[in-house]
Amino acid sequence: MPRDVHTVSEHRRSTETLQPKIGRFLARILKKTGILDVQKYKNMDLGCEIYEHVIGQVDYPFFFKRKFSIISVVILTLAYILNMFFVDFNLPDTFFAWFLVTELHVWMIMIRYMTDEKDGKAIRNYVVATMWQDTQARIENLGLIKTKLKNKQLQEISHQFNAAIIGYDEGIQSDDKVLAGALWRRFFQLECNNPEHIETLLIYVRKQICLFDSLPNDEILRKPILKLIDIKSLCKHQY
Numbered sequence: 001m002p003r004d005v006h007t008v009s010e011h012r013r014s015t016e017t018l019q020p021k022i023g024r025f026l027a028r029i030l031k032k033t034g035i036l037d038v039q040k041y042k043n044m045d046l047g048c049e050i051y052e053h054v055i056g057q058v059d060y061p062f063f064f065k066r067k068f069s070i071i072s073v074v075i076l077t078l079a080y081i082l083n084m085f086f087v088d089f090n091l092p093d094t095f096f097a098w099f100l101v102t103e104l105h106v107w108m109i110m111i112r113y114m115t116d117e118k119d120g121k122a123i124r125n126y127v128v129a130t131m132w133q134d135t136q137a138r139i140e141n142l143g144l145i146k147t148k149l150k151n152k153q154l155q156e157i158s159h160q161f162n163a164a165i166i167g168y169d170e171g172i173q174s175d176d177k178v179l180a181g182a183l184w185r186r187f188f189q190l191e192c193n194n195p196e197h198i199e200t201l202l203i204y205v206r207k208q209i210c211l212f213d214s215l216p217n218d219e220i221l222r223k224p225i226l227k228l229i230d231i232k233s234l235c236k237h238q239y
Contacts, residue, residue, distance in 0.1 A: 042140045059228075091193075106169050110128065112212040112213065116221060132158075139153065171183070184198055201231075203234050204234055211229060
Protein backbone atom coordinates (compact mmCIF):
# COMPACT_ATOMS: atom_id res chain seq x y z
CA MET A 1 0.00 0.00 0.00
CA PRO A 2 1.45 3.38 -0.97
CA ARG A 3 2.63 5.52 1.96
CA ASP A 4 0.32 8.45 2.56
CA VAL A 5 2.54 11.40 3.51
CA HIS A 6 -0.51 13.50 4.32
CA THR A 7 -1.74 11.40 7.23
CA VAL A 8 -2.27 13.20 10.52
CA SER A 9 0.36 11.15 12.32
CA GLU A 10 3.03 11.79 9.70
CA HIS A 11 2.16 15.47 9.54
CA ARG A 12 2.39 15.80 13.29
CA ARG A 13 5.78 14.13 13.40
CA SER A 14 7.09 16.35 10.61
CA THR A 15 5.95 19.45 12.45
CA GLU A 16 7.54 18.28 15.68
CA THR A 17 10.79 17.61 13.86
CA LEU A 18 10.89 20.96 12.08
CA GLN A 19 9.76 23.10 15.02
CA PRO A 20 13.06 23.03 16.96
CA LYS A 21 15.01 23.78 13.78
CA ILE A 22 12.78 26.73 12.95
CA GLY A 23 12.97 27.88 16.58
CA ARG A 24 16.75 27.70 16.67
CA PHE A 25 17.03 29.50 13.34
CA LEU A 26 14.67 32.25 14.48
CA ALA A 27 16.49 32.51 17.80
CA ARG A 28 19.81 32.96 16.01
CA ILE A 29 18.33 35.72 13.85
CA LEU A 30 16.80 37.51 16.83
CA LYS A 31 19.97 37.17 18.87
CA LYS A 32 22.08 38.42 15.98
CA THR A 33 19.91 41.51 15.72
CA GLY A 34 20.05 41.94 19.51
CA ILE A 35 16.31 41.45 20.05
CA LEU A 36 16.65 38.18 21.97
CA ASP A 37 19.98 38.92 23.67
CA VAL A 38 18.78 38.85 27.29
CA GLN A 39 22.29 39.13 28.71
CA LYS A 40 22.83 42.29 26.68
CA TYR A 41 19.90 44.00 28.40
CA LYS A 42 21.01 42.73 31.80
CA ASN A 43 24.46 44.23 31.23
CA MET A 44 22.93 47.46 29.98
CA ASP A 45 20.75 47.77 33.07
CA LEU A 46 23.63 46.88 35.40
CA GLY A 47 25.94 49.39 33.72
CA CYS A 48 23.39 52.15 34.33
CA GLU A 49 22.90 51.08 37.95
CA ILE A 50 26.66 50.96 38.59
CA TYR A 51 27.12 54.47 37.24
CA GLU A 52 24.32 55.86 39.39
CA HIS A 53 25.49 53.88 42.43
CA VAL A 54 29.11 55.05 42.30
CA ILE A 55 28.58 58.62 41.10
CA GLY A 56 25.92 59.01 43.78
CA GLN A 57 28.66 58.46 46.38
CA VAL A 58 31.08 61.06 45.00
CA ASP A 59 31.72 63.91 47.43
CA TYR A 60 31.48 66.67 44.81
CA PRO A 61 31.47 69.56 47.34
CA PHE A 62 34.90 68.43 48.53
CA PHE A 63 36.39 69.01 45.10
CA PHE A 64 34.86 72.42 44.42
CA LYS A 65 35.54 75.89 45.75
CA ARG A 66 33.59 76.85 48.82
CA LYS A 67 31.87 80.14 49.54
CA PHE A 68 32.44 81.32 53.08
CA SER A 69 31.08 84.17 55.16
CA ILE A 70 33.48 86.56 56.89
CA ILE A 71 33.00 84.73 60.20
CA SER A 72 33.68 81.38 58.53
CA VAL A 73 36.86 82.73 56.97
CA VAL A 74 38.13 83.85 60.39
CA ILE A 75 37.30 80.49 61.97
CA LEU A 76 38.88 78.50 59.15
CA THR A 77 41.98 80.69 59.19
CA LEU A 78 42.44 80.02 62.90
CA ALA A 79 41.89 76.32 62.32
CA TYR A 80 44.51 76.32 59.59
CA ILE A 81 46.99 78.05 61.88
CA LEU A 82 46.28 75.38 64.49
CA ASN A 83 47.00 72.73 61.83
CA MET A 84 43.45 71.34 62.02
CA PHE A 85 42.17 72.37 58.61
CA PHE A 86 42.08 70.24 55.50
CA VAL A 87 42.07 72.09 52.20
CA ASP A 88 39.73 70.96 49.44
CA PHE A 89 40.83 70.80 45.80
CA ASN A 90 39.40 74.24 45.07
CA LEU A 91 38.06 73.41 41.62
CA PRO A 92 35.62 75.92 40.11
CA ASP A 93 32.00 74.85 40.49
CA THR A 94 31.39 74.49 36.75
CA PHE A 95 30.07 71.88 34.36
CA PHE A 96 33.58 71.07 33.14
CA ALA A 97 34.86 70.59 36.69
CA TRP A 98 31.92 68.26 37.35
CA PHE A 99 32.91 66.27 34.29
CA LEU A 100 36.56 66.01 35.40
CA VAL A 101 35.51 64.57 38.76
CA THR A 102 32.98 62.22 37.15
CA GLU A 103 35.42 61.16 34.46
CA LEU A 104 38.02 60.10 37.03
CA HIS A 105 35.54 57.90 38.87
CA VAL A 106 34.15 56.39 35.67
CA TRP A 107 37.71 55.51 34.66
CA MET A 108 38.24 53.69 37.96
CA ILE A 109 35.04 51.72 37.31
CA MET A 110 36.30 50.90 33.82
CA ILE A 111 39.60 49.62 35.22
CA ARG A 112 37.77 47.15 37.47
CA TYR A 113 35.33 45.79 34.90
CA MET A 114 37.99 45.43 32.22
CA THR A 115 39.33 42.42 34.14
CA ASP A 116 36.37 40.36 32.92
CA GLU A 117 36.76 39.60 29.22
CA LYS A 118 33.09 39.00 28.44
CA ASP A 119 30.34 40.65 30.45
CA GLY A 120 32.74 42.97 32.26
CA LYS A 121 33.75 44.76 29.09
CA ALA A 122 30.13 45.06 28.01
CA ILE A 123 29.14 46.51 31.39
CA ARG A 124 32.07 48.92 31.18
CA ASN A 125 30.77 50.18 27.83
CA TYR A 126 27.28 50.71 29.26
CA VAL A 127 28.72 52.61 32.23
CA VAL A 128 30.45 54.96 29.81
CA ALA A 129 27.29 55.24 27.71
CA THR A 130 25.33 56.22 30.82
CA MET A 131 27.94 58.84 31.64
CA TRP A 132 27.47 60.40 28.20
CA GLN A 133 23.70 60.38 28.64
CA ASP A 134 24.13 62.16 31.96
CA THR A 135 26.58 64.60 30.38
CA GLN A 136 24.20 65.34 27.52
CA ALA A 137 21.35 65.97 29.96
CA ARG A 138 23.48 68.37 32.00
CA ILE A 139 24.54 70.26 28.88
CA GLU A 140 20.87 70.67 28.00
CA ASN A 141 20.30 72.21 31.43
CA LEU A 142 23.02 74.81 30.99
CA GLY A 143 20.56 77.19 29.39
CA LEU A 144 19.91 78.61 25.96
CA ILE A 145 22.91 77.42 24.00
CA LYS A 146 22.85 76.82 20.27
CA THR A 147 22.64 73.16 19.28
CA LYS A 148 25.72 73.47 17.09
CA LEU A 149 27.74 74.81 20.02
CA LYS A 150 26.45 72.08 22.36
CA ASN A 151 27.43 69.38 19.89
CA LYS A 152 30.85 70.95 19.46
CA GLN A 153 31.42 71.07 23.22
CA LEU A 154 30.31 67.46 23.60
CA GLN A 155 32.62 66.37 20.81
CA GLU A 156 35.57 68.19 22.36
CA ILE A 157 34.90 66.64 25.76
CA SER A 158 34.63 63.23 24.12
CA HIS A 159 38.07 63.60 22.52
CA GLN A 160 39.50 64.81 25.82
CA PHE A 161 37.93 61.86 27.63
CA ASN A 162 39.61 59.37 25.30
CA ALA A 163 42.97 61.08 25.78
CA ALA A 164 42.47 61.21 29.56
CA ILE A 165 41.76 57.48 29.74
CA ILE A 166 45.02 56.75 27.93
CA GLY A 167 46.93 59.01 30.31
CA TYR A 168 45.31 57.53 33.41
CA ASP A 169 45.89 53.98 32.15
CA GLU A 170 49.56 54.71 31.65
CA GLY A 171 49.75 56.27 35.09
CA ILE A 172 48.08 53.42 36.98
CA GLN A 173 50.43 50.92 35.32
CA SER A 174 53.49 53.00 36.20
CA ASP A 175 54.93 54.58 39.33
CA ASP A 176 53.42 57.40 41.37
CA LYS A 177 55.37 60.04 39.46
CA VAL A 178 53.69 59.12 36.16
CA LEU A 179 50.23 58.88 37.73
CA ALA A 180 50.71 62.20 39.53
CA GLY A 181 51.66 63.79 36.22
CA ALA A 182 48.52 62.44 34.55
CA LEU A 183 46.33 63.75 37.38
CA TRP A 184 48.02 67.15 37.31
CA ARG A 185 47.63 67.52 33.55
CA ARG A 186 44.04 66.32 33.28
CA PHE A 187 42.25 66.63 36.60
CA PHE A 188 43.97 69.81 37.78
CA GLN A 189 44.41 71.21 34.25
CA LEU A 190 48.07 72.13 34.95
CA GLU A 191 46.91 74.69 37.52
CA CYS A 192 47.51 73.00 40.87
CA ASN A 193 50.44 74.46 42.80
CA ASN A 194 49.74 72.54 45.99
CA PRO A 195 51.60 69.20 46.04
CA GLU A 196 49.41 67.98 48.91
CA HIS A 197 46.35 68.12 46.67
CA ILE A 198 48.04 65.98 44.04
CA GLU A 199 49.35 63.58 46.66
CA THR A 200 45.90 63.22 48.24
CA LEU A 201 44.24 62.51 44.91
CA LEU A 202 46.97 60.04 43.94
CA ILE A 203 46.56 58.10 47.19
CA TYR A 204 42.78 58.20 46.74
CA VAL A 205 43.02 56.68 43.26
CA ARG A 206 45.48 53.98 44.32
CA LYS A 207 43.44 52.97 47.37
CA GLN A 208 40.14 53.12 45.50
CA ILE A 209 41.31 50.87 42.69
CA CYS A 210 42.83 48.49 45.24
CA LEU A 211 39.47 48.34 47.03
CA PHE A 212 37.63 47.69 43.76
CA ASP A 213 40.09 44.93 42.87
CA SER A 214 39.42 43.17 46.17
CA LEU A 215 35.79 42.52 45.18
CA PRO A 216 35.04 39.13 43.55
CA ASN A 217 34.11 39.12 39.87
CA ASP A 218 30.95 37.10 40.37
CA GLU A 219 29.61 39.72 42.79
CA ILE A 220 30.36 42.85 40.78
CA LEU A 221 28.86 41.22 37.68
CA ARG A 222 25.63 40.56 39.53
CA LYS A 223 24.85 43.85 41.25
CA PRO A 224 26.34 47.31 41.93
CA ILE A 225 28.45 46.92 45.08
CA LEU A 226 31.37 49.29 44.44
CA LYS A 227 31.98 51.53 47.43
CA LEU A 228 33.95 54.77 47.51
CA ILE A 229 36.31 55.56 50.34
CA ASP A 230 36.04 58.91 52.12
CA ILE A 231 38.60 61.12 50.40
CA LYS A 232 38.57 63.53 53.34
CA SER A 233 40.04 60.78 55.51
CA LEU A 234 43.18 60.88 53.36
CA CYS A 235 43.90 64.56 53.91
CA LYS A 236 46.86 65.32 56.14
CA HIS A 237 45.13 68.23 57.85
CA GLN A 238 41.62 67.51 59.05
CA TYR A 239 39.12 69.09 61.38
